[in-house]
Amino acid sequence: MNDYERALQIVAEVKKAVVGKDECIAISIAAILAGGHILLNDIPGVGKTTLASALAKAMSLVSNRVQFTPDVLASDILGFSVYEKATGQFVYQPGSILCNLFLADELNRTSPKTQSALLEAMEEGQVTVDGKTRRLLKPFLVIATQNPFGSAGTQMLPESQLDRFMVSMSLGYPSLEDEINILKGQHKEHAAQPVITAQELLHLQSLVDQIYVHEEIYQYIGRLVHRTRNQEQIALGVSPRGAICLVKMAKALAFLRQREFVVPKDVSDMALPVMGHRILESSRAKASQRTKEQLITQILQEEKPPSLKRVRQ
Numbered sequence: 105m106n107d108y109e110r111a112l113q114i115v116a117e118v119k120k121a122v123v124g125k126d127e128c129i130a131i132s133i134a135a136i137l138a139g140g141h142i143l144l145n146d147i148p149g150v151g152k153t154t155l156a157s158a159l160a161k162a163m164s165l166v167s168n169r170v171q172f173t174p175d176v177l178a179s180d181i182l183g184f185s186v187y188e189k190a191t192g193q194f195v196y197q198p199g200s201i202l203c204n205l206f207l208a209d210e211l212n213r214t215s216p217k218t219q220s221a222l223l224e225a226m227e228e229g230q231v232t233v234d235g236k237t238r239r240l241l242k243p244f245l246v247i248a249t250q251n252p253f254g255s256a257g258t259q260m261l262p263e264s265q266l267d268r269f270m271v272s273m274s275l276g277y278p279s280l281e282d283e284i285n286i287l288k289g290q291h292k293e294h295a296a297q298p299v300i301t302a303q304e305l306l307h308l309q310s311l312v313d314q315i316y317v318h319e320e321i322y323q324y325i326g327r328l329v330h331r332t333r334n335q336e337q338i339a340l341g342v343s344p345r346g347a348i349c350l351v352k353m354a355k356a357l358a359f360l361r362q363r364e365f366v367v368p369k370d371v372s373d374m375a376l377p378v379m380g381h382r383i384l385e386s387s388r389a390k391a392s393q394r395t396k397e398q399l400i401t402q403i404l405q406e407e408k409p410p411s412l413k414r415v416r417q
Contacts, residue, residue, distance in 0.1 A: 140270025
């Protein structure tokens with residue numbers, strides 16, 4: 105089995121546990137292969153936790169889940185030091201973030217202080233407690249969920265923290281056919297099973313990083329990003345970090361599509377999940393009821409992609 109087939113086997117295994125969400129599964133696995141974090145912005149009960157659990161099992165990842173509430177403290181996540189009378193020393197007690205896959209369930213329901221405790225871990229792959237820095241396991245990724253409805257008592261993530269997530273997406277409701285299959289319990293017979301190890305995932309991530317990106321593709325991504333910063337209907341454009349994430353996601357999607365180079369469609373297919381949560385509509389856009397999806401789609405339509413023949417060279 106070659107490396108491409110290993111990646112596709114992960115996709116096939118997760119599909120056994122998560123019904124009718126093939127596109128979301130592909131985006132999630134692409135984000136993991138690109139070494140990024142995932143934000144699931146959706147209503148309760150549509151399978152967000154099921155997706156995260158299936159991903160962890162299929163890739164043999166050590167996973168921890170925390171249900172965030174207003175009383176969850178930063179020390180619950182990062183760990184804390186306890187004085188040991190017998191030795192006269194403080195001993196570090198690991199927090200729940202010491203794992204490969206950290207599922208932050210309903211992250212917007214906890215305090216800003218606790219939310220910000222994730223920032224160093226997500227960006228640097230480490231945590232600092234009592235002045236001592238500890239490296240996290242590799243690979244390390246965060247899958248966070250937040251409920252956009254019923255926001256009473258919640259603290260919505262600020263733009264600075266949203267930008268730490270490589271992609272954001274919504275699972276949405278299942279189709280009628282898929283929902284009937286769920287009601288029949290057919291998906292319960294197919295819990296995800298391990299198909300690769302954590303070390304093999306690190307190997308796949310290194311291969312994704314080597315995917316070739318032509319200068320024309322870099323120029324194309326740069327133009328798309330700059331358009332988000334020069335639109336009257338966009339108050340906040342995509343950051344340089346967002347542009348880098350778009351490159352990485354395009355590489356990962358090319359890998360899943362069994363190519364050694366990125367094509368313009370890889371970029372356009374990843375534009376919404378990468379850029380959607382990084383832009384803010386202006387008051388004019390809100391007044392005209394223009395959504396983020398519509399604004400990004402318009403940019404993709406207006407910006408001519410490079411020739412497919414040229415990017416293969």
